Amino acid sequence: MxxxxxxxxxxxxxxxxxxxxxxxxxxxxxxxxxxxxxxxxxxxxxxxxxxxxxxxxxxxxxxxxxxxxxxxxxxxxxxxxxxxxxxxxxxxxxxxxxxxxxxxxxxxxxxxxxxxxxxxxxxxxxxxxxxxxxxxxxxxxxxxxxxxxxSVAVRAVRRGRLAAGETVVVVGGGTIGLLLLQIVRLRGAARVVVVEPVASRRELALRLGADQAVAPDDAQATLDELTSGVGADVAFEAGGSPAAAKAAVELVRKGGRTVLLGVTGGSLELPLLRFLLTEKEVIASLSxxxxxxxxxxxxxxxxxxxxxxxxxxxxxxxxxxxxxxxxxxxxxxxxxxxxxxxx
Ligand SMILES: [Zn+2]
Ligand SMILES: [Zn+2]
Structure with missing residues:
Protein backbone atom coordinates (compact mmCIF):
# COMPACT_ATOMS: atom_id res chain seq x y z
CA MET A 1 0.00 0.00 0.00
CA SER A 151 -11.64 18.05 20.03
CA VAL A 152 -8.60 20.30 20.52
CA ALA A 153 -10.98 23.26 20.55
CA VAL A 154 -13.48 21.46 22.81
CA ARG A 155 -10.76 20.85 25.38
CA ALA A 156 -9.51 24.43 25.23
CA VAL A 157 -13.01 25.77 25.91
CA ARG A 158 -13.30 23.38 28.86
CA ARG A 159 -9.85 24.39 30.17
CA GLY A 160 -10.88 28.06 29.87
CA ARG A 161 -13.96 27.44 32.07
CA LEU A 162 -16.07 29.55 29.73
CA ALA A 163 -19.32 30.72 31.32
CA ALA A 164 -22.42 31.87 29.45
CA GLY A 165 -22.51 35.62 28.93
CA GLU A 166 -18.75 36.09 28.77
CA THR A 167 -16.82 38.09 26.19
CA VAL A 168 -14.33 36.01 24.24
CA VAL A 169 -11.44 36.90 22.00
CA VAL A 170 -9.97 34.27 19.70
CA VAL A 171 -6.49 35.20 18.50
CA GLY A 172 -5.90 33.40 15.21
CA GLY A 173 -8.58 32.60 12.65
CA GLY A 174 -7.15 29.38 11.22
CA THR A 175 -8.86 26.01 11.46
CA ILE A 176 -8.61 25.75 15.25
CA GLY A 177 -9.59 29.39 15.78
CA LEU A 178 -12.68 29.02 13.60
CA LEU A 179 -13.65 25.82 15.44
CA LEU A 180 -13.17 27.60 18.77
CA LEU A 181 -15.36 30.43 17.54
CA GLN A 182 -18.20 28.03 16.75
CA ILE A 183 -17.90 26.21 20.07
CA VAL A 184 -17.76 29.29 22.31
CA ARG A 185 -20.88 30.56 20.52
CA LEU A 186 -22.63 27.28 21.33
CA ARG A 187 -21.48 27.50 24.94
CA GLY A 188 -23.15 30.87 25.37
CA ALA A 189 -20.41 33.45 24.86
CA ALA A 190 -22.16 36.82 24.67
CA ARG A 191 -19.62 38.45 22.38
CA VAL A 192 -16.88 36.92 20.28
CA VAL A 193 -14.07 38.83 18.59
CA VAL A 194 -11.70 37.02 16.22
CA VAL A 195 -8.27 38.55 15.67
CA GLU A 196 -6.78 37.48 12.35
CA PRO A 197 -4.46 39.18 9.84
CA VAL A 198 -5.92 37.52 6.70
CA ALA A 199 -9.00 39.32 5.35
CA SER A 200 -10.64 36.24 3.80
CA ARG A 201 -10.43 34.44 7.14
CA ARG A 202 -11.96 37.43 8.91
CA GLU A 203 -14.87 37.26 6.47
CA LEU A 204 -15.28 33.56 7.17
CA ALA A 205 -15.19 34.24 10.92
CA LEU A 206 -18.05 36.70 10.54
CA ARG A 207 -20.03 34.13 8.53
CA LEU A 208 -19.41 31.55 11.25
CA GLY A 209 -20.77 33.77 14.00
CA ALA A 210 -18.11 36.22 15.17
CA ASP A 211 -19.48 39.59 16.26
CA GLN A 212 -16.33 41.25 15.03
CA ALA A 213 -13.30 40.02 13.14
CA VAL A 214 -10.38 42.42 13.16
CA ALA A 215 -6.74 42.69 12.15
CA PRO A 216 -4.20 42.39 15.02
CA ASP A 217 -3.52 46.14 15.02
CA ASP A 218 -7.20 46.88 15.64
CA ALA A 219 -7.74 44.28 18.35
CA GLN A 220 -7.07 46.42 21.43
CA ALA A 221 -9.24 49.31 20.27
CA THR A 222 -12.07 46.95 19.33
CA LEU A 223 -11.99 45.21 22.71
CA ASP A 224 -11.78 48.54 24.53
CA GLU A 225 -14.82 49.83 22.71
CA LEU A 226 -16.79 46.62 23.15
CA THR A 227 -16.07 46.29 26.88
CA SER A 228 -15.74 49.95 27.91
CA GLY A 229 -12.03 49.47 28.40
CA VAL A 230 -12.35 46.39 30.64
CA GLY A 231 -11.14 43.65 28.26
CA ALA A 232 -12.29 40.15 27.35
CA ASP A 233 -13.16 37.58 29.99
CA VAL A 234 -11.40 34.78 28.12
CA ALA A 235 -8.83 34.76 25.32
CA PHE A 236 -7.84 31.77 23.24
CA GLU A 237 -4.46 31.77 21.55
CA ALA A 238 -4.84 29.76 18.36
CA GLY A 239 -2.32 31.64 16.25
CA GLY A 240 0.63 29.40 16.99
CA SER A 241 3.08 32.23 17.61
CA PRO A 242 4.57 34.00 20.63
CA ALA A 243 3.06 37.25 19.30
CA ALA A 244 -0.41 35.72 19.33
CA ALA A 245 0.13 34.49 22.90
CA LYS A 246 1.25 37.93 24.02
CA ALA A 247 -1.74 39.58 22.35
CA ALA A 248 -4.11 37.08 23.96
CA VAL A 249 -2.77 37.79 27.46
CA GLU A 250 -3.01 41.54 26.87
CA LEU A 251 -6.57 41.45 25.54
CA VAL A 252 -8.11 39.84 28.64
CA ARG A 253 -9.36 41.86 31.57
CA LYS A 254 -7.92 41.73 35.08
CA GLY A 255 -8.73 38.32 36.49
CA GLY A 256 -9.40 36.99 32.99
CA ARG A 257 -8.20 33.69 31.55
CA THR A 258 -5.93 33.13 28.57
CA VAL A 259 -5.86 29.65 27.09
CA LEU A 260 -2.75 28.81 25.08
CA LEU A 261 -3.20 25.99 22.59
CA GLY A 262 -1.19 26.81 19.50
CA VAL A 263 1.92 24.68 19.09
CA THR A 264 4.90 26.96 18.76
CA GLY A 265 8.48 27.49 19.81
CA GLY A 266 9.54 30.70 21.45
CA SER A 267 8.52 31.99 24.85
CA LEU A 268 6.10 34.33 26.52
CA GLU A 269 7.55 37.11 28.64
CA LEU A 270 5.44 38.00 31.65
CA PRO A 271 6.32 41.23 33.48
CA LEU A 272 5.83 39.80 36.97
CA LEU A 273 4.58 42.86 38.79
CA ARG A 274 1.99 43.63 36.14
CA PHE A 275 0.97 39.99 36.06
CA LEU A 276 0.51 39.96 39.83
CA LEU A 277 -1.41 43.22 39.87
CA THR A 278 -3.85 41.97 37.25
CA GLU A 279 -4.49 38.46 38.63
CA LYS A 280 -4.63 37.11 35.09
CA GLU A 281 -4.58 33.38 34.54
CA VAL A 282 -2.63 31.72 31.75
CA ILE A 283 -3.79 28.19 31.04
CA ALA A 284 -2.24 25.66 28.68
CA SER A 285 -4.47 23.22 26.83
CA LEU A 286 -2.92 20.17 25.21
CA SER A 287 -4.75 18.20 22.51
ZN1 LIG B 1 0.20 7.10 31.24
ZN1 LIG C 1 -3.44 18.33 14.56
Whole structure:
Protein backbone atom coordinates (compact mmCIF):
# COMPACT_ATOMS: atom_id res chain seq x y z
CA MET A 1 0.00 0.00 0.00
CA UNK A 2 0.99 3.64 -0.27
CA UNK A 3 2.00 5.63 2.81
CA UNK A 4 3.39 9.13 3.33
CA UNK A 5 6.40 8.83 5.58
CA UNK A 6 8.57 11.25 7.50
CA UNK A 7 12.30 10.69 7.07
CA UNK A 8 13.54 13.99 8.43
CA UNK A 9 13.16 17.73 8.19
CA UNK A 10 11.79 18.68 4.75
CA UNK A 11 12.09 15.04 3.76
CA UNK A 12 8.66 13.44 3.46
CA UNK A 13 8.07 10.78 0.82
CA UNK A 14 5.21 8.72 -0.50
CA UNK A 15 6.42 5.14 -0.32
CA UNK A 16 5.12 1.79 -1.37
CA UNK A 17 5.18 -0.16 1.92
CA UNK A 18 4.23 -3.66 3.04
CA UNK A 19 0.56 -4.28 3.78
CA UNK A 20 -0.17 -3.84 7.47
CA UNK A 21 -1.37 -7.37 8.14
CA UNK A 22 -3.90 -8.42 10.75
CA UNK A 23 -4.46 -6.18 13.76
CA UNK A 24 -3.39 -7.40 17.20
CA UNK A 25 -5.97 -8.08 19.95
CA UNK A 26 -7.95 -4.93 20.77
CA UNK A 27 -6.89 -3.22 17.54
CA UNK A 28 -8.51 -2.71 14.15
CA UNK A 29 -7.28 -2.17 10.61
CA UNK A 30 -8.94 0.74 8.85
CA UNK A 31 -9.21 1.86 5.27
CA UNK A 32 -8.45 5.57 5.59
CA UNK A 33 -11.32 7.72 4.26
CA UNK A 34 -9.61 11.05 4.89
CA UNK A 35 -6.82 12.48 7.02
CA UNK A 36 -6.10 16.14 7.66
CA UNK A 37 -2.75 17.92 7.65
CA UNK A 38 -2.39 20.36 10.52
CA UNK A 39 -0.07 23.03 11.83
CA UNK A 40 1.69 20.48 14.04
CA UNK A 41 2.54 18.38 10.98
CA UNK A 42 3.86 21.48 9.23
CA UNK A 43 5.90 22.42 12.30
CA UNK A 44 7.42 18.91 12.21
CA UNK A 45 8.07 19.18 8.47
CA UNK A 46 10.01 22.41 8.98
CA UNK A 47 11.57 21.95 12.44
CA UNK A 48 11.38 18.21 13.13
CA UNK A 49 14.41 15.96 13.59
CA UNK A 50 16.96 16.22 10.79
CA UNK A 51 17.02 12.51 10.28
CA UNK A 52 14.54 10.31 12.13
CA UNK A 53 16.46 7.15 11.49
CA UNK A 54 19.67 8.71 12.75
CA UNK A 55 17.79 9.91 15.84
CA UNK A 56 16.92 6.25 16.48
CA UNK A 57 13.22 6.88 16.02
CA UNK A 58 12.67 5.12 12.71
CA UNK A 59 10.77 6.22 9.64
CA UNK A 60 7.18 7.12 10.50
CA UNK A 61 3.88 7.31 8.60
CA UNK A 62 2.41 10.77 9.26
CA UNK A 63 -1.22 11.71 9.91
CA UNK A 64 -3.11 12.20 13.18
CA UNK A 65 -6.44 13.58 11.96
CA UNK A 66 -7.95 10.47 10.45
CA UNK A 67 -11.32 8.93 9.71
CA UNK A 68 -11.64 5.45 8.30
CA UNK A 69 -13.69 2.34 7.70
CA UNK A 70 -13.06 -0.87 9.65
CA UNK A 71 -11.76 -3.60 7.34
CA UNK A 72 -10.43 -6.11 9.88
CA UNK A 73 -10.79 -6.51 13.64
CA UNK A 74 -8.41 -8.03 16.15
CA UNK A 75 -9.45 -10.39 18.91
CA UNK A 76 -11.92 -9.00 21.43
CA UNK A 77 -12.97 -6.03 19.32
CA UNK A 78 -16.68 -5.17 19.12
CA UNK A 79 -16.53 -2.76 16.17
CA UNK A 80 -18.05 -4.26 13.02
CA UNK A 81 -16.41 -4.60 9.62
CA UNK A 82 -17.62 -1.74 7.44
CA UNK A 83 -18.22 0.60 10.38
CA UNK A 84 -17.01 4.15 9.83
CA UNK A 85 -15.01 5.69 12.67
CA UNK A 86 -13.14 8.85 13.57
CA UNK A 87 -9.71 8.22 15.09
CA UNK A 88 -8.62 10.08 18.24
CA UNK A 89 -4.97 9.15 18.02
CA UNK A 90 -3.43 9.03 21.52
CA UNK A 91 -1.61 5.91 22.72
CA UNK A 92 -1.22 6.14 26.49
CA UNK A 93 -0.15 3.74 29.22
CA UNK A 94 -3.22 3.73 31.53
CA UNK A 95 -0.87 3.17 34.46
CA UNK A 96 1.01 6.39 35.18
CA UNK A 97 0.00 9.12 37.64
CA UNK A 98 -1.63 11.17 34.88
CA UNK A 99 -3.48 8.34 33.17
CA UNK A 100 -4.98 7.31 36.52
CA UNK A 101 -6.35 10.85 36.82
CA UNK A 102 -7.78 10.76 33.29
CA UNK A 103 -5.23 13.30 32.04
CA UNK A 104 -4.26 11.05 29.15
CA UNK A 105 -2.61 13.79 27.09
CA UNK A 106 -0.12 14.18 29.95
CA UNK A 107 0.78 10.46 30.04
CA UNK A 108 4.50 10.04 30.67
CA UNK A 109 4.61 7.43 27.89
CA UNK A 110 2.28 9.27 25.49
CA UNK A 111 2.62 8.58 21.79
CA UNK A 112 0.28 9.62 19.04
CA UNK A 113 -0.54 8.02 15.74
CA UNK A 114 1.26 10.02 13.07
CA UNK A 115 3.67 11.47 15.63
CA UNK A 116 5.22 8.66 17.68
CA UNK A 117 3.63 5.76 15.81
CA UNK A 118 2.42 5.14 12.26
CA UNK A 119 -0.60 7.29 11.41
CA UNK A 120 -3.28 7.88 8.82
CA UNK A 121 -1.56 9.41 5.79
CA UNK A 122 -1.77 6.04 4.06
CA UNK A 123 -4.29 3.84 2.34
CA UNK A 124 -4.76 1.87 5.56
CA UNK A 125 -3.91 2.30 9.23
CA UNK A 126 -3.93 0.31 12.48
CA UNK A 127 -5.52 1.70 15.65
CA UNK A 128 -6.70 0.42 19.04
CA UNK A 129 -10.46 0.13 19.31
CA UNK A 130 -10.80 2.63 22.18
CA UNK A 131 -9.68 5.51 19.98
CA UNK A 132 -12.04 4.64 17.09
CA UNK A 133 -15.40 6.31 17.54
CA UNK A 134 -18.31 5.34 15.27
CA UNK A 135 -20.48 8.13 13.91
CA UNK A 136 -23.85 8.51 12.22
CA UNK A 137 -24.25 8.04 8.45
CA UNK A 138 -25.43 11.64 8.25
CA UNK A 139 -21.87 12.85 8.85
CA UNK A 140 -19.58 12.82 5.84
CA UNK A 141 -16.30 10.96 6.39
CA UNK A 142 -14.38 14.03 5.25
CA UNK A 143 -16.02 16.03 8.02
CA UNK A 144 -15.43 13.25 10.55
CA UNK A 145 -11.70 13.73 9.90
CA UNK A 146 -12.09 17.13 11.56
CA UNK A 147 -13.13 15.51 14.85
CA UNK A 148 -9.50 15.61 16.03
CA UNK A 149 -8.95 19.38 15.60
CA UNK A 150 -12.49 19.98 16.87
CA SER A 151 -11.64 18.05 20.03
CA VAL A 152 -8.60 20.30 20.52
CA ALA A 153 -10.98 23.26 20.55
CA VAL A 154 -13.48 21.46 22.81
CA ARG A 155 -10.76 20.85 25.38
CA ALA A 156 -9.51 24.43 25.23
CA VAL A 157 -13.01 25.77 25.91
CA ARG A 158 -13.30 23.38 28.86
CA ARG A 159 -9.85 24.39 30.17
CA GLY A 160 -10.88 28.06 29.87
CA ARG A 161 -13.96 27.44 32.07
CA LEU A 162 -16.07 29.55 29.73
CA ALA A 163 -19.32 30.72 31.32
CA ALA A 164 -22.42 31.87 29.45
CA GLY A 165 -22.51 35.62 28.93
CA GLU A 166 -18.75 36.09 28.77
CA THR A 167 -16.82 38.09 26.19
CA VAL A 168 -14.33 36.01 24.24
CA VAL A 169 -11.44 36.90 22.00
CA VAL A 170 -9.97 34.27 19.70
CA VAL A 171 -6.49 35.20 18.50
CA GLY A 172 -5.90 33.40 15.21
CA GLY A 173 -8.58 32.60 12.65
CA GLY A 174 -7.15 29.38 11.22
CA THR A 175 -8.86 26.01 11.46
CA ILE A 176 -8.61 25.75 15.25
CA GLY A 177 -9.59 29.39 15.78
CA LEU A 178 -12.68 29.02 13.60
CA LEU A 179 -13.65 25.82 15.44
CA LEU A 180 -13.17 27.60 18.77
CA LEU A 181 -15.36 30.43 17.54
CA GLN A 182 -18.20 28.03 16.75
CA ILE A 183 -17.90 26.21 20.07
CA VAL A 184 -17.76 29.29 22.31
CA ARG A 185 -20.88 30.56 20.52
CA LEU A 186 -22.63 27.28 21.33
CA ARG A 187 -21.48 27.50 24.94
CA GLY A 188 -23.15 30.87 25.37
CA ALA A 189 -20.41 33.45 24.86
CA ALA A 190 -22.16 36.82 24.67
CA ARG A 191 -19.62 38.45 22.38
CA VAL A 192 -16.88 36.92 20.28
CA VAL A 193 -14.07 38.83 18.59
CA VAL A 194 -11.70 37.02 16.22
CA VAL A 195 -8.27 38.55 15.67
CA GLU A 196 -6.78 37.48 12.35
CA PRO A 197 -4.46 39.18 9.84
CA VAL A 198 -5.92 37.52 6.70
CA ALA A 199 -9.00 39.32 5.35
CA SER A 200 -10.64 36.24 3.80
CA ARG A 201 -10.43 34.44 7.14
CA ARG A 202 -11.96 37.43 8.91
CA GLU A 203 -14.87 37.26 6.47
CA LEU A 204 -15.28 33.56 7.17
CA ALA A 205 -15.19 34.24 10.92
CA LEU A 206 -18.05 36.70 10.54
CA ARG A 207 -20.03 34.13 8.53
CA LEU A 208 -19.41 31.55 11.25
CA GLY A 209 -20.77 33.77 14.00
CA ALA A 210 -18.11 36.22 15.17
CA ASP A 211 -19.48 39.59 16.26
CA GLN A 212 -16.33 41.25 15.03
CA ALA A 213 -13.30 40.02 13.14
CA VAL A 214 -10.38 42.42 13.16
CA ALA A 215 -6.74 42.69 12.15
CA PRO A 216 -4.20 42.39 15.02
CA ASP A 217 -3.52 46.14 15.02
CA ASP A 218 -7.20 46.88 15.64
CA ALA A 219 -7.74 44.28 18.35
CA GLN A 220 -7.07 46.42 21.43
CA ALA A 221 -9.24 49.31 20.27
CA THR A 222 -12.07 46.95 19.33
CA LEU A 223 -11.99 45.21 22.71
CA ASP A 224 -11.78 48.54 24.53
CA GLU A 225 -14.82 49.83 22.71
CA LEU A 226 -16.79 46.62 23.15
CA THR A 227 -16.07 46.29 26.88
CA SER A 228 -15.74 49.95 27.91
CA GLY A 229 -12.03 49.47 28.40
CA VAL A 230 -12.35 46.39 30.64
CA GLY A 231 -11.14 43.65 28.26
CA ALA A 232 -12.29 40.15 27.35
CA ASP A 233 -13.16 37.58 29.99
CA VAL A 234 -11.40 34.78 28.12
CA ALA A 235 -8.83 34.76 25.32
CA PHE A 236 -7.84 31.77 23.24
CA GLU A 237 -4.46 31.77 21.55
CA ALA A 238 -4.84 29.76 18.36
CA GLY A 239 -2.32 31.64 16.25
CA GLY A 240 0.63 29.40 16.99
CA SER A 241 3.08 32.23 17.61
CA PRO A 242 4.57 34.00 20.63
CA ALA A 243 3.06 37.25 19.30
CA ALA A 244 -0.41 35.72 19.33
CA ALA A 245 0.13 34.49 22.90
CA LYS A 246 1.25 37.93 24.02
CA ALA A 247 -1.74 39.58 22.35
CA ALA A 248 -4.11 37.08 23.96
CA VAL A 249 -2.77 37.79 27.46
CA GLU A 250 -3.01 41.54 26.87
CA LEU A 251 -6.57 41.45 25.54
CA VAL A 252 -8.11 39.84 28.64
CA ARG A 253 -9.36 41.86 31.57
CA LYS A 254 -7.92 41.73 35.08
CA GLY A 255 -8.73 38.32 36.49
CA GLY A 256 -9.40 36.99 32.99
CA ARG A 257 -8.20 33.69 31.55
CA THR A 258 -5.93 33.13 28.57
CA VAL A 259 -5.86 29.65 27.09
CA LEU A 260 -2.75 28.81 25.08
CA LEU A 261 -3.20 25.99 22.59
CA GLY A 262 -1.19 26.81 19.50
CA VAL A 263 1.92 24.68 19.09
CA THR A 264 4.90 26.96 18.76
CA GLY A 265 8.48 27.49 19.81
CA GLY A 266 9.54 30.70 21.45
CA SER A 267 8.52 31.99 24.85
CA LEU A 268 6.10 34.33 26.52
CA GLU A 269 7.55 37.11 28.64
CA LEU A 270 5.44 38.00 31.65
CA PRO A 271 6.32 41.23 33.48
CA LEU A 272 5.83 39.80 36.97
CA LEU A 273 4.58 42.86 38.79
CA ARG A 274 1.99 43.63 36.14
CA PHE A 275 0.97 39.99 36.06
CA LEU A 276 0.51 39.96 39.83
CA LEU A 277 -1.41 43.22 39.87
CA THR A 278 -3.85 41.97 37.25
CA GLU A 279 -4.49 38.46 38.63
CA LYS A 280 -4.63 37.11 35.09
CA GLU A 281 -4.58 33.38 34.54
CA VAL A 282 -2.63 31.72 31.75
CA ILE A 283 -3.79 28.19 31.04
CA ALA A 284 -2.24 25.66 28.68
CA SER A 285 -4.47 23.22 26.83
CA LEU A 286 -2.92 20.17 25.21
CA SER A 287 -4.75 18.20 22.51
CA UNK A 288 -7.67 16.10 23.85
CA UNK A 289 -8.87 12.99 25.63
CA UNK A 290 -10.46 10.00 23.93
CA UNK A 291 -13.23 9.66 26.51
CA UNK A 292 -14.42 13.25 27.02
CA UNK A 293 -13.19 15.78 24.45
CA UNK A 294 -13.24 13.55 21.39
CA UNK A 295 -16.79 12.16 21.72
CA UNK A 296 -18.08 15.66 22.41
CA UNK A 297 -16.34 16.98 19.29
CA UNK A 298 -17.69 14.19 17.09
CA UNK A 299 -21.25 14.79 18.37
CA UNK A 300 -20.94 18.52 17.60
CA UNK A 301 -19.99 17.70 14.01
CA UNK A 302 -22.60 14.97 13.73
CA UNK A 303 -25.38 17.28 14.86
CA UNK A 304 -24.25 20.04 12.50
CA UNK A 305 -23.75 22.44 15.42
CA UNK A 306 -20.14 22.77 14.31
CA UNK A 307 -19.66 22.97 10.55
CA UNK A 308 -16.53 21.60 8.91
CA UNK A 309 -17.02 22.18 5.19
CA UNK A 310 -16.16 25.92 5.15
CA UNK A 311 -12.84 25.07 6.82
CA UNK A 312 -11.74 22.59 4.15
CA UNK A 313 -9.87 24.44 1.42
CA UNK A 314 -8.06 21.55 -0.27
CA UNK A 315 -8.60 17.87 -0.97
CA UNK A 316 -5.46 16.18 -2.23
CA UNK A 317 -4.08 12.70 -2.88
CA UNK A 318 -1.30 10.90 -1.01
CA UNK A 319 1.10 11.71 -3.85
CA UNK A 320 0.41 15.44 -3.39
CA UNK A 321 1.11 15.72 0.35
CA UNK A 322 4.45 17.46 -0.16
CA UNK A 323 3.70 19.54 -3.26
CA UNK A 324 0.07 20.53 -2.56
CA UNK A 325 0.23 20.08 1.21
CA UNK A 326 3.39 21.11 3.07
CA UNK A 327 5.03 23.20 0.35
CA UNK A 328 1.75 24.91 -0.57
CA UNK A 329 1.09 25.72 3.09
CA UNK A 330 4.56 27.22 3.39
CA UNK A 331 4.38 29.19 0.15
CA UNK A 332 0.90 30.59 0.66
CA UNK A 333 -0.25 30.07 4.24
CA UNK A 334 -3.13 32.51 3.85
CA UNK A 335 -4.61 30.55 0.94
CA UNK A 336 -5.30 27.36 2.89
CA UNK A 337 -7.17 26.28 5.97
CA UNK A 338 -7.66 22.54 6.41
CA UNK A 339 -5.92 20.45 3.79
CA UNK A 340 -7.56 17.01 3.66
CA UNK A 341 -5.73 14.06 2.22
CA UNK A 342 -8.03 11.56 0.55
CA UNK A 343 -6.02 8.38 -0.14
ZN1 LIG B 1 -3.44 18.33 14.56
ZN1 LIG C 1 0.20 7.10 31.24
Missing amino acids: RAVRFYGRRDVRMDQVEDLGSPKPGWVRLKVDACGICGTDLEGYVNGPDDREYAGKGILTLGHEGAGTVVETGEGVSLAIGQRVAVEGHLFCRECFYCLRGDYALCVRLKSLGQGADGGLAEEMLAPEYMCLPYADSLEPHHAALAEPT HTYDVDFPEALRLLESGQVVAEPLITDRIGLDQVVSHGFEALLAEPAAHLKVLVVP
